[in-house]
Amino acid sequence: MIKFKSVVLQLKEDEYNNLCQQFVETKADKYLRLLKLYRENKYSDEDIQEMLSVNTSAYYTLKSRLFDKIQDFLTNNMSTPIIDLLVKVANIPTLLYDTHRDTAIAILTKLESELQNYDMPYELSNVYSALKKLHLHSPKYFEYTQLYNRHLAYTIALDKAEDLLNSFMRTIGEYDASRLKSHIAYLTLIKQEMKNVCALYSSHHLQVYKSFLDIAYALYVPDQEATKDDEAVEDVLANLEKIFTTYKQDNHYQHLQLVYNFLAFEYYHKLNLSKKAIKYYEEVNKKLTSFLLFNHCTYTTRFLISRIQHHIENSAEQELYEQNRLLFENFEPDKNDIPNYINFVKYIAASSFYAKKYQEAVQVLNNLINDISFKSYPHSEIEIKLLLALNYSMINKYDPATSLLRSVTRKIRELNDEMGYENALIFYKVLALQMSSSARNVEQKITQLFSKFELLNQKSNRMLEYIKIDQQLIKLLSQVVKR
The missing domain is CATH 1.25.40 (Serine Threonine Protein Phosphatase 5, Tetratricopeptide repeat)
Structure with missing residues (x-):
């Protein structure tokens, strides 16, 4: 069972208690006991099997079914405005085939407005695709066709920019761990490609991805030639802050704010501007274990190295060991991501x-x-x-x-x-x-x-x-x- 123990240990306290209560109410005693034994994190599979008095086949069946129940519990408790909107988008075929045309259009135009408020371009293309079909015999067909085509092309550009950012951050790690100059040439190529993609549309999403890449390049790649025409890092950080303030409801930005805090800390830390760095350090530090999971969009563990230096500057390096016992008690690094x-x-x-x-x-x-x-x-x-x-x-x-x-x-x-x-x-x-x-x-x-x-x-x-x-x-x- 892939990462089963990790999933159990990563359950938040309220999630764990609610799941236990659910098993109590349904009298699922074996599931409850197995869950508690895994949560204690003291026993091997062989020990647990013996404590439950079941054979190997029954044990792994029980474990598999418990994992299914945990998955169901977690997905059923993901109720947010964004999730609700996604459910509505998933319901579009019902509007097309089983709802009166006028009612369907009214619902879809309302959904269009809500998706625009949350800045969800991928889902908007689905709405425009449906509106295009519903206006097939109307003068508005051409208008919705254009909107659909524009959003489809834009979402492809967004996907491309995300892929470029992911590849860049993976290669930054490869370069940092190897210091091979061949990686610098590839990083420069990705940087130029990101610039080309972002020139296609005036989009704050694209601007955020490009900004993350440009700041990381300036911080970690020894290549002044490639950055000589770039905007100053401090100005890029200021623009990012403005975007995140303007689009507070954007679900992605609520998470990417942490990447911004990390890059701002790294920038001021590199310049030895401790007073400016500290507020960004504290924002990342209080969500450190979550931040380390962001390795697809930034070079997360660079923060750990800077964290040691930060403690040394404050004569507190001896405190790291005890802090780690609490921070990383249930954390497992990804061994496939070798640089991190x-x-x-x-x-x-x-x-x-x-x-x-x-x-x-x-x-x-x-x-x-x-x-x-x-x-x-x-x-x-x-x-x-x-x-x-x-x-x-x-x-x-x-x-x-x-x-x-x-x-x-x-x-x-x-x-x-x-x-x-x-x-x-x-x-x-x-x-x-x-x-x-x-x-x-x-x-x-x-x-x-x-x-x-x-x-x-x-x-x-x-x-x-x-x-x-x-x-x-x-x-x-x-x-x-x-x-």
């Missing part, structure tokens, strides 16, 4: 590092290395192995740390990149030096190496920027045996 999965694990490992839970950091990083292939992500491979070696050294496990460092130097030689990964090689030297029993003046040398690392760690191959390099870390690394 890598960032999520980096975040969890760094949080454990700051809480001095080095063994936990080692475990999640090793799990990541076993879960995915780094063949297409050389930059991330170097970074993850350096981070893992750092945590190994904190628990005095120098053999695996040394093995990882050798692997890092081999990978850098294989890349033969003109940037040279000097930053990674300096970090490697820090770890190698602190593991050397014969080295002298270790603290002084590590201080000098870290100064050089921070100087070099500003280019497009930047890594480990979420590791706080201070006197405390230097002193700790200077000890041959960590305590």
